[in-house]
Amino acid sequence: MLGYPECCIRFFRQRNDWNRFSFLAEIHRASLGRPRHWLCNPLTKDRTYSYIYHMPCRWDCSATRELAGRLRSEVARREPELVRQVDRHLRLPALVFYERKHFVLDGTLQGNRIEYRAVHHPDADPEGRALQQRLARGDALELEGDTVRVFHQGEELDRIQARSEGFAPEHPFLIQFDQD
Numbered sequence: 001m002l003g004y005p006e007c008c009i010r011f012f013r014q015r016n017d018w019n020r021f022s023f024l025a026e027i028h029r030a031s032l033g034r035p036r037h038w039l040c041n042p043l044t045k046d047r048t049y050s051y052i053y054h055m056p057c058r059w060d061c062s063a064t065r066e067l068a069g070r071l072r073s074e075v076a077r078r079e080p081e082l083v084r085q086v087d088r089h090l091r092l093p094a095l096v097f098y099e100r101k102h103f104v105l106d107g108t109l110q111g112n113r114i115e116y117r118a119v120h121h122p123d124a125d126p127e128g129r130a131l132q133q134r135l136a137r138g139d140a141l142e143l144e145g146d147t148v149r150v151f152h153q154g155e156e157l158d159r160i161q162a163r164s165e166g167f168a169p170e171h172p173f174l175i176q177f178d179q180d
């Protein structure tokens with residue numbers, strides 16, 4: 001009824017099980033080696049900066065691109081400045097722990113490292129806000145397995161450990177959607 005693509009509904013039914021999986025990490029795993037189209041970026045969907053409100057089955061899901069593209073053109077006709085802002089935010093790199101704890105960074109991703117000037121936390125989770133402050137003290141981070149190392153001017157400041165056990169397990173990854 002909401003018009004979400006069938007392929008995405010199917011994948012959501014299979015893997016959106018918070019007792020077993022981090023659903024974002026499942027999408028990421030299923031998308032390995034494929035393009036990462038920014039129109040399929042769901043990370044800011046609880047804020048204004050998004051064109052979708054469903055979880056895509058892949059980062060290059062063509063049905064999602066189509067749906068988001070149509071909404072984007074409609075918004076662009078009325079609010080071109082908003083579209084410029086949304087487009088920019090969807091292309092920023094992100095550090096993802098799980099669905100309610102992820103961070104969008106104003107910076108660039110290279111390999112397992114993001115250098116950044118600012119940290120945004122698009123969720124309401126209070127634990128996430130505390131982590132946002134820890135990340136904001138740094139200017140670079142590196143992900144090694146389940147550990148995030150935070151640096152400031154080359155010196156390690158902090159280490160953040162993901163929690164991979166129990167309900168809503170964290171399987172951290174870094175992502176930046178393709179720029180074109």
Ligand SMILES: [Zn+2]
Pocket residue numbers: 005006007008009056057058061062063064
């Ligand atoms: Zn899909």
